[in-house]
Amino acid sequence: MALLVVKFDLKKRVKLAQTVWFMYWFAVLAGILVLSLGLFFKIELRKRSELMDNNESHFLPNVLITMGLLACGINAFGGKVCYDSLDPTKFAKWKPVLKTFLVFCMVFNALLILTALLCFIMRIPLQFTLAEGLKNGMKYYKDTDTPGRCYMKRTLDLMQMEFRCCGNDNYRDWFEIQWVSNRYLDFSAKEVKDRIGSNVDGQYLMDGVPFSCCNPSSPRPCIQYQMTNNTAHYSYDHYTEELNVWRRGCRDALLSYYGGIMNTIGALVLLVTMLEVAVTIGLQYVDTSLSTLANPEDIESESEGFLLEKTVKETFTDIMANMKAMGKGAKVEEGGEEGVATVS
Amino acid sequence: MPFLSQKFNLQKRVKLAQGLWMLYWLAVIVGIILFSLGIFFKIELRKRSEIMDNNESHLVPNLLILVGMLSCGLNAFGGKLCHDSLDPQKFSKMKPMLRPYMLLCCGFNALLLLLVLLSFLMQFAVYLTLAEGLKNAIRFYKDTDTPGRCFMKRTLDMTQIEFRCCGNNNFRDWFEVQWISNRYLDMSNDVVKDRVLSNVEGKYLMDSVPFSCCNPGSPRPCIQHHLTNNSAHYDYDHRTEELNIWNRGCRQAVFSYYSGIMNSIGALLIFTIILE
Numbered sequence: 001m002a003l004l005v006v007k008f009d010l011k012k013r014v015k016l017a018q019t020v021w022f023m024y025w026f027a028v029l030a031g032i033l034v035l036s037l038g039l040f041f042k043i044e045l046r047k048r049s050e051l052m053d054n055n056e057s058h059f060l061p062n063v064l065i066t067m068g069l070l071a072c073g074i075n076a077f078g079g080k081v082c083y084d085s086l087d088p089t090k091f092a093k094w095k096p097v098l099k100t101f102l103v104f105c106m107v108f109n110a111l112l113i114l115t116a117l118l119c120f121i122m123r124i125p126l127q128f129t130l131a132e133g134l135k136n137g138m139k140y141y142k143d144t145d146t147p148g149r150c151y152m153k154r155t156l157d158l159m160q161m162e163f164r165c166c167g168n169d170n171y172r173d174w175f176e177i178q179w180v181s182n183r184y185l186d187f188s189a190k191e192v193k194d195r196i197g198s199n200v201d202g203q204y205l206m207d208g209v210p211f212s213c214c215n216p217s218s219p220r221p222c223i224q225y226q227m228t229n230n231t232a233h234y235s236y237d238h239y240t241e242e243l244n245v246w247r248r249g250c251r252d253a254l255l256s257y258y259g260g261i262m263n264t265i266g267a268l269v270l271l272v273t274m275l276e277v278a279v280t281i282g283l284q285y286v287d288t289s290l291s292t293l294a295n296p297e298d299i300e301s302e303s304e305g306f307l308l309e310k311t312v313k314e315t316f317t318d319i320m321a322n323m324k325a326m327g328k329g330a331k332v333e334e335g336g337e338e339g340v341a342t343v344s
Numbered sequence: 345m346p347f348l349s350q351k352f353n354l355q356k357r358v359k360l361a362q363g364l365w366m367l368y369w370l371a372v373i374v375g376i377i378l379f380s381l382g383i384f385f386k387i388e389l390r391k392r393s394e395i396m397d398n399n400e401s402h403l404v405p406n407l408l409i410l411v412g413m414l415s416c417g418l419n420a421f422g423g424k425l426c427h428d429s430l431d432p433q434k435f436s437k438m439k440p441m442l443r444p445y446m447l448l449c450c451g452f453n454a455l456l457l458l459l460v461l462l463s464f465l466m467q468f469a470v471y472l473t474l475a476e477g478l479k480n481a482i483r484f485y486k487d488t489d490t491p492g493r494c495f496m497k498r499t500l501d502m503t504q505i506e507f508r509c510c511g512n513n514n515f516r517d518w519f520e521v522q523w524i525s526n527r528y529l530d531m532s533n534d535v536v537k538d539r540v541l542s543n544v545e546g547k548y549l550m551d552s553v554p555f556s557c558c559n560p561g562s563p564r565p566c567i568q569h570h571l572t573n574n575s576a577h578y579d580y581d582h583r584t585e586e587l588n589i590w591n592r593g594c595r596q597a598v599f600s601y602y603s604g605i606m607n608s609i610g611a612l613l614i615f616t617i618i619l620e
Contacts, residue, residue, distance in 0.1 A: 184565070
């Protein structure tokens with residue numbers, strides 16, 4: 001008993017082939033979309049790889065690019081097969097490869113579902129990479145004369161301005177590291193010597209933040225230095241002041257940005273998967289409807305199209321039996337060879 | 345004696361009609377591009393109307409939108425004409441409309457030419473509006489509690505950050521205005537009283553700039569205050585220091601952005617005229 005049988009006459013077959021051909025062209029566009037999403041994500045990761053310690057994983061965008069290219073190829077081929085299915089002579093060419101092509105399509109669809117799952121899961125390693133990278137970024141902020149790190153200050157400043165964030169968790173992270181280069185500190189000044197002497201590591205720490213933390217929406221000019229000293233500024237209370245510097249941490253800001261991109265890509269890949277499953281089913285119907293013609297010579301005769309030749313259970317047992325037979329066949333060959341060897 | 349006459353047989357006529365039909369569809373696409381460029385330019389002018397004193401002229405983008413829509417309509421109709429010209433029956437229907445349509449096309453091309461001239465000439469108007477608007481914006485920077493001007497600080501800060509510029513002509517424009525609101529000045533302090541008394545208008549002037557003038561590419565943390573006082577900062581010479589704050593003036597920076605847009609629009613319009 002075949003699964004989901006549908007009766008076809010010539011008109012219905014032609015309509016089916018045309019619809020599936022049309023859907024295959026949509027699927028090619030969807031493949032191009034997946035490819036460009038992968039490229040976009042790769043570029044976004046590359047743009048900020050400095051803040052991720054240059055060891056962010058490019059696994060996900062590479063997978064997306066590969067799947068996009070595969071999708072374009074498979075769907076273009078499927079479209080060509082559908083186009084040719086209207087002409088019996090051309091279709092006879094494609095008939096032998098069709099079964100393997102359909103199996104290949106099913107494997108591809110499973111891979112697409114895996115890719116969508118990956119999009120949602122890869123957020124977690126990204127979180128750890130970001131936390132580590134930002135911590136180091138802030139540590140190297142002052143090293144504008146060290147080759148390899150001299151652009152860290154600019155990168156971090158631009159990022160804080162763009163994402164409207166300050167520090168790793170919040171602005172107090174800047175109080176714990178020295179972010180002013182020693183080249184610009186007057187070591188003969190008493191104030192500098194006091195600050196350096198006040199901590200074990202000999203670092204010039206202060207309760208100030210870089211200018212990129214400033215919030216332009218604040219009604220008063222930015223207070224960057226002596227932030228915890230209320231008396232240093234007129235009418236200022238650092239406990240209640242909210243608009244002066246950005247309050248969000250950069251790890252949160254970057255994570256929600258990249259998380260948003262990955263969620264959107266994952267949702268789109270799921271939609272593409274549904275489209276792919278639909279065209280695979282369509283192609284299966286086209287193939288079976290042309291194989292079961294009541295009168296093979298007359299193209300106007302009726303035929304039946306089905307999803308599976310037998311029920312799901314029987315198909316499954318068939319596949320298991322085939323795989324066992326393949327395994328046994330290999331064993332029998334080995335046994336036969338041994339037998340031949342012993343005989344001679 | 346007809347001008348530029350050409351001999352045609354049926355095959356040549358069909359080829360001509362087909363080629364012209366394709367050109368008409370290209371012209372429709374160009375019309376859509378013109379329409380979207382007009383909308384883009386209008387949005388860009390609206391985004392920064394605050395620093396242009398809210399009286400910038402929207403003539404060019406409005407005309408561009410109108411021209412884009414007209415172009416789409418006229419070229420779609422022309423394409424239909426060409427498509428029908430291959431069928432004598434359909435063409436005899438359209439024949440009476442052809443003369444007025446060609447006259448309309450000529451008028452449309454004249455309008456396009458006018459628009460090209462406008463897009464190159466209106467740049468002067470934009471420049472003057474910008475100069476006036478930026479001067480007022482710097483003056484109203486501190487008025488964050490005055491309704492109607494309370495967002496001027498944010499707008500000007502974001503403009504300076506985005507366009508990498510400082511002040512109107514250069515950063516010294518900030519030395520000539522009071523950009524700190526009186527609400528945050530301790531009037532009982534001697535330093536403040538000295539500064540306020542040191543000029544006729546009683547303004548709190550100082551040789552400092554807002555944080556949005558800072559250049560992130562500078563190797564040292566930004567020096568905003570006491571810019572002309574070398575001894576206030578270690579290893580600092582204000583005459584030779586180049587990377588600390590942006591050197592460009594905002595009028596120049598914003599104007600070059602807008603003139604770039606208007607020049608591209610002009611170039612595209614010239615291409616459209618040739619196509620039409």
